[in-house]
């Protein structure tokens with residue numbers, strides 16, 4: 001099935017961040033308002049004919065429903081379509097547009113009372129900007145917090161619009177800039193230097209903890225940032241169903257259930273050392289038990305910590321690690337009931 | 353013939369049947385006050401609250417989000433509320449050590465292989481979730497995991513409750529009280545919302561406010577009330593306030609709403625108070641009071657005390673002069689409006705069991721009393737239709 005394209009007229013072209021990105025607004029005839037309606041966060045696919053070839057690209061819609069249909073496109077170095085849009089597209093041109101779609105969407109509800117945390121970087125702001133506007137406009141009992149990473153103050157897409165939102169909705173919207181390379185003389189004080197990482201997330205949540213307890217987390221940035229934010233949230237016990245993510249350049253599925261590999265483990269236990277074979281789908285604890293040894297254990301759920309051992313060589317993956325502090329993990333402690341091997345040689349000790 | 357007290361049978365105030373029905377259909381089906389937000393200040397902290405027939409606990413996760421669960425172990429029902437683990441990442445039942453994570457998932461059954469040779473499906477044995485939210489600095493719980501939001505429940509009355517931001521105020525611990533009144537909970541509510549009694553029972557205790565100019569009404573089952581300061585208090589109001597302001601000028605007056613069911617607030621220019629009514633039996637009710645004041649320095653409190661001293665030094669006193677009082681601790685000679693209210697409630701309750709009790713006509717200022725009875729009837733009716 002080949003979904004239909006609709007020919008839309010460009011009504012406005014606006015350069016953002018000194019031409020490094022471009023906002024394109026389309027005229028949406030009333031007759032198409034329904035077919036081309038969207039939810040905040042969704043994207044559209046555009047079709048161009050460039051270099052004698054059909055080119056398709058998807059771009060997030062950077063306006064909430066009710067506002068004009070607008071996309072915001074950052075130039076990719078050497079990118080055919082993004083530079084075409086930046087250099088040649090002009091008001092009055094027509095572009096083929098497919099109906100909006102996408103799972104990464106926020107539907108505001110005036111009767112919901114939610115706390116939305118938004119984590120974005122670079123042009124990942126485009127769907128988040130639509131979402132934030134939708135919440136501030138259509139969800140009056142909810143609040144929004146944006147943590148937004150960029151290289152420096154010159155490269156903040158929608159910088160001014162966001163400042164205005166923060167000023168006009170001081171009680172319902174907070175804005176935090178994280179800059180990795182702030183130029184000191186232009187930008188005096190971003191909220192933090194560095195990246196949108198685990199520490200930034202913790203700090204933001206501590207500073208503005210949720211008041212409305214229906215909490216939702218929205219992430220949009222490059223794949224690596226998404227993974228990092230997702231992991232940081234999971235480490236804080238945020239349930240997966242409250243985390244919504246999209247990485248630009250396609251949705252990257254986070255690695256879920258890791259399976260191990262077969263390995264040989266040297267196990268120090270009760271003053272002696274044993275050689276224990278570990279099967280790919282076996283936890284270290286099970287392997288050691290199958291070898292007829294009697295290591296300490298109890299809950300087998302990663303809760304009690306009884307099966308704790310020290311990894312002195314090799315690598316493992318832990319399915320759960322509730323019983324361990326970060327400092328334990330840093331020291332090399334593992335829960336043998338939760339660990340599968342990820343290197344084929346291992347040494348662990350129950351005696352340390 | 354059923355003896356009536358306006359819209360409700362007198363029975364509604366005295367019988368175990370009515371009490372049970374209200375526990376089941378009102379107090380187990382609504383958002384209940386569960387404390388102040390600061391009662392659960394950090395990850396791992398928890399509180400539990402009896403909300404009608406439900407005991408619900410609230411715990412803060414490491415993401416600073418609150419979770420609420422029914423405080424019932426899925427094994428044999430033991431109340432759980434005991435966190436274990438170094439950082440309290442899990443909740444273990446004291447009885448057989450079944451352990452749940454902070455999302456309520458059952459994560460550990462001790463000796464599982466031996467005790468349950470055919471296995472247990474842990475995924476169906478998670479704690480039953482309830483709901484929790486924070487509103488005006490207060491914790492609220494609801495037994496249903498997907499209840500109407502607080503925006504839906506209180507949204508319409510919210511703008512009429514005063515410009516206070518309780519989350520920015522500081523609790524005054526000395527004012528925290530919990531006491532029992534020997535009267536039905538509705539008698540206590542009716543006393544709270546009776547506008548007629550203000551100038552009479554409290555003729556000598558609450559006259560810094562102008563009851564004649566009170567504005568009050570209803571948004572659904574929730575009652576709202578506001579009255580301005582009386583003229584001699586209002587002249588030099590800033591000087592006369594006993595403690596520093598908690599709301600910005602030019603806001604003045606007292607906001608004294610009663611949210612359904614039995615959640616009273618009392619907020620003025622310089623303080624914010626809660627008055628939580630919990631039925632304990634057909635003729636026994638608990639009231640819990642907490643007070644918040646400005647987040648100001650001791651010096652600012654001292655200055656305000658000095659400046660207001662001349663107003664308060666001769667203000668108020670006993671309703672009955674010494675000669676009429678029955679003894680040293682006669683509430684009518686206490687000069688304390690709470691003591692006056694408790695006394696009135698208990699004296700009224702005593703008569704409800706008399707075969708000779710017959711209610712007199714309701715005054716204008718008692719229209720909230722009658723309206724509250726209707727709110728009870730309406731709520732019961734919707735709930736009964738829904739079950």
Ligand code: FES
Pocket residue numbers: 297298299300301302303304305306307308323335336337338
């Ligand atoms: S046996 Fe309890 S954490 Fe591994």
Ligand code: FES
Pocket residue numbers: 425426427428429430445446447448449450
């Ligand atoms: S009743 Fe809770 S573990 Fe048995």
Ligand SMILES: [Fe+2]
Pocket residue numbers: 543544549553554689693
């Ligand atoms: Fe009173």
